[in-house]
Amino acid sequence: MxxxxxxxxxxxxxxxxxxxxxxxxxxxxxxxxxxxxxxxxxxxxxxxxxxxxxxxxxxxxxxxxxxxxxxxxxxxxxxxxxxxxxxxxxxxxxxxxxxxxxxxxxxxxxxxxEGLRVTSPVGRGRYTPGACLGTARHGLVPRYVHLPWIPNEDGWAAILAIAAAEPIRNRTMLAFAYDAGLRREELCALRTDDIDPARRMLRVRAEATKSRRERIVPYSAPAGELLRAYLAHRAEFSSARGPLFLSESRRNPAEPITPWTWSKVVRRIALAAGEPRFGTHTLRHLCLTDLARAGWEVHAIATFAGHRSTATTLRYIHLSGRDLAAKLAAGMAQLHERRIALLAATPMGMA
Missing domain, CATH: 1.10.150 (DNA polymerase; domain 1)
Structure with missing residues (x-):
């Protein structure tokens, strides 16, 4: 159509x-x-x-x-x-x-x-270095930068419990979306020749990415097992090479699954798990946050995610709390040592 x-x-x-x-x-x-x-x-x-x-x-x-x-x-x-x-x-x-x-x-x-107006009625906000608060020009509406939302362990367990009963295609898509940190469009655009099972790598094509930059990312052994099971299932109704994840509906069987259809699948799972904030992008947020928790450097996460700027990647470092936790632990260790030293010191006249 x-x-x-x-x-x-x-x-x-x-x-x-x-x-x-x-x-x-x-x-x-x-x-x-x-x-x-x-x-x-x-x-x-x-x-x-x-x-x-x-x-x-x-x-x-x-x-x-x-x-x-x-x-x-x-x-x-x-x-x-x-x-x-x-x-x-x-x-x-x-x-x-x-x-x-x-x-x-x-x-x-x-x-x-185009010469249809002399000036624009919409001002452009800009920051003036060194200006006092209130004298710098800002946008029409204050811009708030929030950290991405991810579920807690109980919420994630609820999602997995519902997902366990899903068809093999949906379980494979969920695994790849998390494992490779894929955006919705990137996941749905995967093709059979983008997968390298021998090395457990997949190619994310430039035309499917937000940054228009191609990248190669790994996927885990459990995701590979799901992929093998899905490919065997896929061969039952289509042996053609091309789009990896196909529709199984009666209206458009064997057609590429659309991002909107995938959003509906994830939305249904989220509501059944009692986690309405969970969406297709949440899996990517969770993956990148877990990489930050695991100690990946910001540039490595940015390359993995396909971010143009590490400023975007830093949000996941902050969300993971990795740097703050390390600084807090180091600071508390020094404070602890000083307090112990004070307790161990012998007051004058009590020796």
Missing amino acids: PSKSIEERFPALAVCPPALAWLRMRADFGLAPRTVDAYGRGLAEYLAFCNAQSVSVVDAGRDHVARFVRELTDRPSRRPELLPFAPSPPRLANATIQQRLTAVRLFYDYLVE
Whole structure:
């Protein structure tokens, strides 16, 4: 089935030629499909807001953008179960708001470049070194950087208990997603010729990665056993080389499994285990955190994960608590020694 056009996916953009032209251009420049979809959703929401305000999106001013920001920050979350510690009622996640505003800002940059506006109504936040607090310019909305969420041992045990009853394909996919720290798209894009069973290595193709960088990563012996069992099962309904993980539904048998189908599988497992925050990316978070706990250096983890910047990788080092625990242990050892030395000292006049 051919993929839908931008007009079909975002009908709100079809009535605004500049918006449609901008999103098409971003797609033509090779932007990742998920990013194009995110920009399309964000811009469609902004167009709907401007329409409700009876203002042309091309002529909107900073006051309209400010009202849109207020609407976003006041909007309740559609998935409150994923924000158990948020104020009541839970609002949109900070990352979602930032994503929406990025689409609006880039769209207005385009309008300025095309001569349709003189200036953009969306300011760019920037930090001025040495400036006093309150004098530096910031973004429209404060940006919060949260550590990735991973389940505790009880939560992980619950996930594994439910996963144990899953079909061999799903168990193999779960094992590879964790073992190799794969993103959802990377997992679903694996092909039969990407696997090297002799060396227990797999290739993650550049076109499937977020950074557009190919990498080779290992997988464990238990994952290899699951893979052998799955390949024997796969041969019962398809002997063709190509996509590794195939759909077994009646609607599209032997077709490549889609990221959306895989998300539904993981979502079903998460709800059955009583861990609604668990998602396809959680397996990657858990893998990288475990590598940090095991003492891997930050550059090694970054290479394994395919991160462009080690700043992203450092989040998993912090989440593991490895460095802080080591410093705490060293500090407590020195403090302990000093206290013991004081107790062992003989007070004057008591010898």
